[in-house]
Amino acid sequence: MAKTINRRSALRTMLYIAGGTLILPACFRDSGRASIKLTHLSIKESDEVMLESLVEVLIPADDTPGGKELLLHLFVLKMVDDCHDPESQKQFEDGLKQFATWSQKQLSMPFNDAERNQQTELLTRVEESDDESLIAFFKIMKRRAIQGYMSSSYVMTNLVNYEIAPGRYNGYFPMDN
Amino acid sequence: MANIVGDTVKARTFDAIVIGSGASGGWAAKELTEKGLKTLVLERGRDVAHIKDYPTTNLYPYELEHRGEITYADKQANPIANRCYAYKEDTKHFFASDEEHPYIQEKEFDWIRGYQVGGKSLIWARQTQRWSQYDFEGPARDGFAVDWPIRYADIAPWYDHVERFVGIAGNKDGLDTLPDGEFLPGYPLNAVEDYFQKTVHQHYGKQRHIISARCAHLSEPKAIHIEQGRVKCQNRVLCQRGCPFGGYFSSNSSTLPWAMKTGNLTLRPFSTVHSILYDQDQQKAIGVKVIDTDSGEEIDFLQRLFL
Numbered sequence: 001m002a003k004t005i006n007r008r009s010a011l012r013t014m015l016y017i018a019g020g021t022l023i024l025p026a027c028f029r030d031s032g033r034a035s036i037k038l039t040h041l042s043i044k045e046s047d048e049v050m051l052e053s054l055v056e057v058l059i060p061a062d063d064t065p066g067g068k069e070l071l072l073h074l075f076v077l078k079m080v081d082d083c084h085d086p087e088s089q090k091q092f093e094d095g096l097k098q099f100a101t102w103s104q105k106q107l108s109m110p111f112n113d114a115e116r117n118q119q120t121e122l123l124t125r126v127e128e129s130d131d132e133s134l135i136a137f138f139k140i141m142k143r144r145a146i147q148g149y150m151s152s153s154y155v156m157t158n159l160v161n162y163e164i165a166p167g168r169y170n171g172y173f174p175m176d177n
Numbered sequence: 178m179a180n181i182v183g184d185t186v187k188a189r190t191f192d193a194i195v196i197g198s199g200a201s202g203g204w205a206a207k208e209l210t211e212k213g214l215k216t217l218v219l220e221r222g223r224d225v226a227h228i229k230d231y232p233t234t235n236l237y238p239y240e241l242e243h244r245g246e247i248t249y250a251d252k253q254a255n256p257i258a259n260r261c262y263a264y265k266e267d268t269k270h271f272f273a274s275d276e277e278h279p280y281i282q283e284k285e286f287d288w289i290r291g292y293q294v295g296g297k298s299l300i301w302a303r304q305t306q307r308w309s310q311y312d313f314e315g316p317a318r319d320g321f322a323v324d325w326p327i328r329y330a331d332i333a334p335w336y337d338h339v340e341r342f343v344g345i346a347g348n349k350d351g352l353d354t355l356p357d358g359e360f361l362p363g364y365p366l367n368a369v370e371d372y373f374q375k376t377v378h379q380h381y382g383k384q385r386h387i388i389s390a391r392c393a394h395l396s397e398p399k400a401i402h403i404e405q406g407r408v409k410c411q412n413r414v415l416c417q418r419g420c421p422f423g424g425y426f427s428s429n430s431s432t433l434p435w436a437m438k439t440g441n442l443t444l445r446p447f448s449t450v451h452s453i454l455y456d457q458d459q460q461k462a463i464g465v466k467v468i469d470t471d472s473g474e475e476i477d478f479l480q481r482l483f484l
């Protein structure tokens with residue numbers, strides 16, 4: 001039986017979505033959790049929650065929003081669902097499930113239950129594992145999360161100071177060493 | 178745009194008819210209307226009015242559903258259009274879709290089309306080099322075709338004429354293979370390109386030259402460009418969305434509005450030319466048969482000069 005949706009948090013989620021990304025076709029899980037409608041991917045809610053933690057570990061909040069607040073896990077899902085070929089989508093799905101199993105084994109507890117520093121340390125070891133789909137998933141997730149972050153409204157407006165009409169071209173802009 | 182009402186021959190007769198509103202059609206319209214000729218420009222696609230019909234031109238990356246990326250489904254539906262570097266989420270509405278306009282390829286040929294007012298002048302790469310004497314002499318020299326009856330010297334003043342109006346940025350490089358023209362200040366090379374240029378010159382200076390490409394951008398607009406309603410290029414690198422500054426040359430920003438100002442232009446979108454009407458007695462083309470792609474009706478337009 002569907003629980004009642006907390007309208008305040010649903011509204012806040014929609015606003016962040018509107019501010020951060022074009023309005024995603026939103027839907028709600030049975031738990032009441034806001035999510036997006038996917039056409040090709042099939043993701044369990046628990047894996048989605050894990051993905052949300054993953055993007056937060058990858059891009060943690062400090063005095064600026066992190067992956068969770070910017071809903072990067074939904075961005076990752078949307079881009080994989082719409083822009084990846086079927087083979088890549090399968091790798092992502094399999095790898096995500098694999099990550100749940102693998103991280104549980106490595107940490108002796110579900111990924112979400114571990115301490116932040118343990119989670120961070122675990123991510124540095126993903127590419128050492130033998131599992132192809134795990135590594136493929138991680139690469140896709142990382143690439144899309146970073147893309148979502150760098151092109152988000154918050155980052156482009158406040159951190160990068162994106163200028164849509166620079167009115168100049170400086171071919172000798174100095175790189176910091 | 179003059180409304181063609183009624184079924185009188187007079188309403189369907191013009192001094193000149195131009196088929197297509199791309200770069201060439203826009204120029205024909207400008208030259209003909211400037212000379213006082215009542216000119217009909219027929220475009221198969223929809224109208225794209227400068228600035229008004231550039232829906233994505235001011236969108237920020239996060240305002241695009243996939244941040245500018247093309248979906249997998251689109252890549253499957255439009256495999257050839259997707260080979261074009263300029264075909265992205267923010268510009269695909271200016272490209273003819275392969276689904277709607279398929280064609281047979283015996284050998285690979287990427288036929289990229291823009292079926293709207295302005296045509297490919299909206300989405301082109303704006304790289305504009307003059308042909309040199311070697312290009313005009315090519316068929317005769319290399320024997321691959323019938324010798325052309327004209328040479329670079331004949332066309333040079335017309336290159337001047339067009340370049341002045343369009344606005345071409347470039348340097349006087351003094352190369353006979355890529356002739357200099359009526360240029361606005363050329364865009365400088367960046368640090369890496371400068372180094373590359375120097376090194377190539379060092380090793381291959383006699384045979385190979387690295388130059389800043391001549392491009393149809395207003396690096397520094399002149400009075401003629403301001404008069405067109407165009408201002409300095411803002412270095413947005415979003416050209417193929419259509420430029421609200423008119424910073425690069427397109428029919429939409431330049432020749433068509435100019436022709437419209439003369440009062441002699443009739444621009445008719447949704448008009449596919451079916452056939453040329455040829456009068457056997459006069460031994461002349463006297464007009465065109467158009468299919469209106471909106472209503473499906475056939476209309477004959479008549480003209481005194483034909484292009």
